[in-house]
Amino acid sequence: MLSISIPHEQALQRALQFTDWAAIRYSSETTTHRMVRNDRPESNESSLEEGAMCEVLVGGHFGYAATADLSLSGLQRAFDRAIATTRATSAHKVHAFTPDQRPRATGTYCSARDRDLDALSVAEITDCLMAASQAMRLSDLLVNRSARAMLVQTQIDYFSSNGSETRQSFNMLDITLAATAAEGLESQTRSWSYTGQFGGEAFDRAIFQENAERIAREALDLLRADNCPSGRMDLVLMPDQMMLQIHESIGHPLELDRILGDERNYAGWSFVKQEDFGHLQYGSPLMNVSFDPGRAHELASYDFDDGGNRATREMLIEYGVLKRGLGSLESQVRSGLPGVANFRSASWNRAPIDRMANINLEPGTSSLDELIGQVEHGVLMRTNRSWSIDDYRNKFQFGCEYGQLIENGVLGKVVRNPNYRGVTVDFWNRLDGVGRAAETHGTAFCGKGEPSQIIRVGHASPPCLFRDVEVFGGLS
Amino acid sequence: MSAAIRREDFIDRVREHFNTLSSYLLSQLNVDEELTINVAAEESLFVRFNSNRVRQNTDVEQIGISVRLQSKGRTVEKSRSLGGNAEADRPALMHLLAQCRDEVAVLPLDPNQVSIENNGTSSEEFRGTLLAAEDVVGAVVSPAAGCDLAGLYAGGIVIRGNCNSKGQRHWFATETFFLDYSIYNGPQAAKGCYAGARWSSAEWKSNLGRTQTLLALLAKPQQDVKPGAYRTYLAPRAFADLLGMLGWGALSAAAWKQGRSPFKKLAENETRLSPLLSIDENFALGLTPRFNDLGEMSATRLPLIEEGALKTLLVSSRTAKEYDLGANGASEGEGPRAMDVKTGALAEADVLQALGTGLYLSNLHYLNWSDPVSARVTGMTRYACFWVEGGEIVGPIRDLRWDESLYSALGSKLMALTTHAEIDPAVDTYYRRALGGSRTPGALIDDFSFTL
Numbered sequence: 001m002l003s004i005s006i007p008h009e010q011a012l013q014r015a016l017q018f019t020d021w022a023a024i025r026y027s028s029e030t031t032t033h034r035m036v037r038n039d040r041p042e043s044n045e046s047s048l049e050e051g052a053m054c055e056v057l058v059g060g061h062f063g064y065a066a067t068a069d070l071s072l073s074g075l076q077r078a079f080d081r082a083i084a085t086t087r088a089t090s091a092h093k094v095h096a097f098t099p100d101q102r103p104r105a106t107g108t109y110c111s112a113r114d115r116d117l118d119a120l121s122v123a124e125i126t127d128c129l130m131a132a133s134q135a136m137r138l139s140d141l142l143v144n145r146s147a148r149a150m151l152v153q154t155q156i157d158y159f160s161s162n163g164s165e166t167r168q169s170f171n172m173l174d175i176t177l178a179a180t181a182a183e184g185l186e187s188q189t190r191s192w193s194y195t196g197q198f199g200g201e202a203f204d205r206a207i208f209q210e211n212a213e214r215i216a217r218e219a220l221d222l223l224r225a226d227n228c229p230s231g232r233m234d235l236v237l238m239p240d241q242m243m244l245q246i247h248e249s250i251g252h253p254l255e256l257d258r259i260l261g262d263e264r265n266y267a268g269w270s271f272v273k274q275e276d277f278g279h280l281q282y283g284s285p286l287m288n289v290s291f292d293p294g295r296a297h298e299l300a301s302y303d304f305d306d307g308g309n310r311a312t313r314e315m316l317i318e319y320g321v322l323k324r325g326l327g328s329l330e331s332q333v334r335s336g337l338p339g340v341a342n343f344r345s346a347s348w349n350r351a352p353i354d355r356m357a358n359i360n361l362e363p364g365t366s367s368l369d370e371l372i373g374q375v376e377h378g379v380l381m382r383t384n385r386s387w388s389i390d391d392y393r394n395k396f397q398f399g400c401e402y403g404q405l406i407e408n409g410v411l412g413k414v415v416r417n418p419n420y421r422g423v424t425v426d427f428w429n430r431l432d433g434v435g436r437a438a439e440t441h442g443t444a445f446c447g448k449g450e451p452s453q454i455i456r457v458g459h460a461s462p463p464c465l466f467r468d469v470e471v472f473g474g475l476s
Numbered sequence: 477m478s479a480a481i482r483r484e485d486f487i488d489r490v491r492e493h494f495n496t497l498s499s500y501l502l503s504q505l506n507v508d509e510e511l512t513i514n515v516a517a518e519e520s521l522f523v524r525f526n527s528n529r530v531r532q533n534t535d536v537e538q539i540g541i542s543v544r545l546q547s548k549g550r551t552v553e554k555s556r557s558l559g560g561n562a563e564a565d566r567p568a569l570m571h572l573l574a575q576c577r578d579e580v581a582v583l584p585l586d587p588n589q590v591s592i593e594n595n596g597t598s599s600e601e602f603r604g605t606l607l608a609a610e611d612v613v614g615a616v617v618s619p620a621a622g623c624d625l626a627g628l629y630a631g632g633i634v635i636r637g638n639c640n641s642k643g644q645r646h647w648f649a650t651e652t653f654f655l656d657y658s659i660y661n662g663p664q665a666a667k668g669c670y671a672g673a674r675w676s677s678a679e680w681k682s683n684l685g686r687t688q689t690l691l692a693l694l695a696k697p698q699q700d701v702k703p704g705a706y707r708t709y710l711a712p713r714a715f716a717d718l719l720g721m722l723g724w725g726a727l728s729a730a731a732w733k734q735g736r737s738p739f740k741k742l743a744e745n746e747t748r749l750s751p752l753l754s755i756d757e758n759f760a761l762g763l764t765p766r767f768n769d770l771g772e773m774s775a776t777r778l779p780l781i782e783e784g785a786l787k788t789l790l791v792s793s794r795t796a797k798e799y800d801l802g803a804n805g806a807s808e809g810e811g812p813r814a815m816d817v818k819t820g821a822l823a824e825a826d827v828l829q830a831l832g833t834g835l836y837l838s839n840l841h842y843l844n845w846s847d848p849v850s851a852r853v854t855g856m857t858r859y860a861c862f863w864v865e866g867g868e869i870v871g872p873i874r875d876l877r878w879d880e881s882l883y884s885a886l887g888s889k890l891m892a893l894t895t896h897a898e899i900d901p902a903v904d905t906y907y908r909r910a911l912g913g914s915r916t917p918g919a920l921i922d923d924f925s926f927t928l
Contacts, residue, residue: 041586044579048556065535069559081535085521088610092617094529123582144734182735185746186849262526265627265658349536388844390856395877395928397854399846417847421928450628451522451534451905474847475881
């Protein structure tokens, strides 16, 4: 995707007459959704979101105005709105900021890919989705067989009055296959997702068919399976559930804007206190968690955040001890805590806030068989289905699509509706085994903020073993 | 600096722009093509507060347009943001149309395609009296001096428009605000929302005063409530949170037919809910336009659940075509847009007495299906929630996790609904300010299950 030329220099020069600092973030994002359901086309849609966020620093307060009119007069009108409102609100600002929170940055970023998404034809995509839908047609009990792909191409160009000029280009994919088996009043769904910064090389018909057939078979297995047993037992979580566990019980509570109270009225606060950094034994010594924006193909990789801060890998938790929060330069100066480059916005019409990016659990030393072999009585769970956690990020309850009992170190029969619940710090201190083979997952739909924003995050993790967890099944 | 654009001008400007562009696009169609065009626009000021101070302020002006081309039995939809200048936007839209045509040429047949019809015309505009952008912060924070207030003010104009190649044309514009907020006493908080079309300082002070009264109750000694089953009162906002799950596939005809509905037993008359429960889609609440993205009009009042029995699911025309059902003006997502729950017989003044001993919940948080086949939902308590004994509030509780089937909570366990109901306006701001909302009473539920 090419950057377009906008008259940023003239607009910034004029804005600087009335402000201490100014910037323009141009964003263009094309999102294409294609879906096949039961061997028929269900939807073929695309959207182009293109506009500019004009940002000003007036009286120590950053304020914003968004416009899709990219002419010089359009940008000037947006700056006028931002200046007028920010001038009126700066007397009530939460903190006196300076241009130090917007360092000068120059550079470019481009998602790793073998084949550009633009080179992919509609027919090629449709063929893969159709092949997947057809591969799931194993039984009349499979009442819903869907294959969907979301392709995202994003260009973010950032220009500031102190000389920043960054240009970042992203290619992202979110592919989901799902099979629902139903009989009588019972139904079970099994899914497979492939999410990250990829190009057209991801559309491999054979891989689509292989995974489609597998999940269809597993959905039929679930339909006939017993409910997951209830009680306290050991729990092995596979990477496609670890993703959710990391996201909800590590990522969100470590966001410094939550800890500072910005998010209290919406997603919530955090049990983590400012004084916990450097001290809190968040989990067992096996727990090492990183913020890693440089991991190729992970969904939230980038070189610069939306405040021009260069993104680098940082350790958040080392040997179970909390070290660093997920806070932008604004949150860092407000809290006095170390943070990361995570000042991110969802679109041209939203201001950046502290967001997760790639939050990864570092690999350990065990094979999956070794993890299972350590379990006398327990369950292995795959693929998130249900998620809920309190507004301080303590009490969670998560459910998975697919469970398998473990007895005396051996993986056994399939169980349906597997769920577990716990309290964050207690749960992570029950971590007793970390696999050595990590998988990378992510979601394009993390919601947060006022006004609200949906953003993309990545989570890489190996399978993990937790001891003595409250597990339960369904009622049906 | 140029003078600020008056808000009224935005409605006029977008209407004229939409008319100009849509007329042009429709004139460019070939004989075998049909087109549906939607516009969604807003001119909004967002101000985020923390500690009764401003964290961020963002002005947003956006116009988004979508075109759905139906041709040769294929369907393609594309949308884009517009700059608002006809000379620039006209070729941009022609490019969208050309892209649609390119895809129509290679896509498979869409057997569930719904023919475009002329569903008539409508036009509604609701003007408000909002604060000038420069006055918002002072008006909010002055009465709240001394409060630890966090929240979001969002105000301005929201527009939805629709037309198609059969001559259909709909227009809806409204000028409103909301202040969705919470106030804090250390870790304890009470939630409030002040919304409307005319800002009144007296109303804001009164609204804040009620929330402060609730917050004051949190100063009582905290109660340690163990997991278990308790009689529970869900205040209207909490009950709205619980019923919000009906929008997660429970009332969707497509979800039912595709094996994804948590209300399959209800849809197939294997069970029914409490006779106390009646729920309508009620567009007379005026919260959202009656027309959907295809311009189809829902009935002003559409009974969904009547005295516990399912009256109808929400059926979009696409679902109706695929499964040979009758469409009822539902949007493609088949979720309620203007849910109105019939009130009951429990007077507000009698709530605590009727509760006796149990839990009073003001708000719920982060709900999700925990076992969809059983319509089981999990979630948390949030904000001002209390332990009650002998009809008296004893003190606030620590947040509790609950896990309960809607078949039970809205069925045999539902003891009473209150005589008063509250409107819960949509305060969603993902992508753009949402329209819609619901009106719900409070609900008294026996043996509500708390798990952690």
